[in-house]
Amino acid sequence: MSLRARLGVQRGHFTVDVDLTVEPGHTLAILGPNGAGKTTILHALAGLAHLDGGHITVDETTWATPETDLPPEKRSVGLLAADHLLFPHLSALDNVAFGPRSRGTRADTAYDIARRELARLGLADTFHARRPHQLSHGQAQRVALARALATHPRVLLLDEPLSALDPESRPTVRQALAARLADFDGMTVLVTHDPLDALTLADELTFVRDGRVVQSGPPQQIVREPRDPYVAQVAGLNLYAAGPAREGTLHLASGAAIVTADPVISRENWVSFPPSAVVLGRHRPDGSARNTWRGRVARVELTGQIARVSLTGEVDLVADITLGSLAELHLAAGDEVWASVKATEVRAYPR
Numbered sequence: 001m002s003l004r005a006r007l008g009v010q011r012g013h014f015t016v017d018v019d020l021t022v023e024p025g026h027t028l029a030i031l032g033p034n035g036a037g038k039t040t041i042l043h044a045l046a047g048l049a050h051l052d053g054g055h056i057t058v059d060e061t062t063w064a065t066p067e068t069d070l071p072p073e074k075r076s077v078g079l080l081a082a083d084h085l086l087f088p089h090l091s092a093l094d095n096v097a098f099g100p101r102s103r104g105t106r107a108d109t110a111y112d113i114a115r116r117e118l119a120r121l122g123l124a125d126t127f128h129a130r131r132p133h134q135l136s137h138g139q140a141q142r143v144a145l146a147r148a149l150a151t152h153p154r155v156l157l158l159d160e161p162l163s164a165l166d167p168e169s170r171p172t173v174r175q176a177l178a179a180r181l182a183d184f185d186g187m188t189v190l191v192t193h194d195p196l197d198a199l200t201l202a203d204e205l206t207f208v209r210d211g212r213v214v215q216s217g218p219p220q221q222i223v224r225e226p227r228d229p230y231v232a233q234v235a236g237l238n239l240y241a242a243g244p245a246r247e248g249t250l251h252l253a254s255g256a257a258i259v260t261a262d263p264v265i266s267r268e269n270w271v272s273f274p275p276s277a278v279v280l281g282r283h284r285p286d287g288s289a290r291n292t293w294r295g296r297v298a299r300v301e302l303t304g305q306i307a308r309v310s311l312t313g314e315v316d317l318v319a320d321i322t323l324g325s326l327a328e329l330h331l332a333a334g335d336e337v338w339a340s341v342k343a344t345e346v347r348a349y350p351r
């Protein structure tokens, strides 16, 4: 019992070719840059895009192959898009009851299901009679989630479910979604751009680029060992491809040397370190056990109490420094600085 798919979809010149497996009760998050093929994957699962290769199998039933196509209404799927797409003339309760009713469920049963789904998402009775325009965006999105679940789908497809919400309501809806997913025994596929959604809602992550999977695995593993520049960006790490190590020193494609305390046995390696491990200074630092590189400030951005400084130079990198350090260093774009990173902060793993 699970969702197993190999999706081969041709869209003009663009090809999607990915393998997916989702176990019951689990959520798979699909991440990737714009145009990577994420929506195409959801459309294939929902029955809105035809398979040119591969198959979709749900609980041992074949939903699609290039020769067979179960139509969307015959697939046990609930879909939630970024925008709630509720029927504007129906109340919240009618919107949720619509799915089961249109599938032939008796009215009193359909309304019982609808009331239960709304309650599970924390929407009190007082909201049931309201039309979508009388609800906040966050409440409307919870109604839409209740509607997607009211038909008891085996597969729940979430397409950027929180991206259209304002920053104030996003955490509330994320929390309601997380609680509901923890209680959902079907298979969920979540498409998102937001690392926070992926890390808080998903059991497994799959990163796609140009229609292919570049990395997949449990979030903890991906955050520890990214193997692709986009994955590293989401994981918040500096990442480089390197060759073999000689006495703890690896060489990047640029020729720059980087020292790690990790044992390295592979010929091809990834090297990574967090932006918080970088110390910046106006002068070359003393001490020999550290990595020291000269660079030029490309950009400085503030997020809360942290200044994120992007450097280009021997090693392009991102450094997170305190506001105090920023004020002390007086850094601005174009300035020359020295960056240093302890060898014990540099992770190396096979490529």
Ligand SMILES: Nc1ncnc2c1ncn2[C@@H]1O[C@H](COP(=O)(O)OP(=O)(O)OP(=O)(O)O)[C@@H](O)[C@H]1O
Pocket (backbone or CB within 6 Å): 011, 012, 013, 014, 032, 033, 034, 035, 036, 037, 038, 039, 040, 041
């Ligand atoms: N009907 C179509 N005909 C031709 N090309 C298409 C069609 N639909 C999508 N594409 C192309 O397929 C690629 C993948 O599109 P898709 O919408 O799946 O990406 P995405 O990862 O969801 O992107 P975004 O994050 O921007 O929503 C894009 O290059 C897009 O231009």
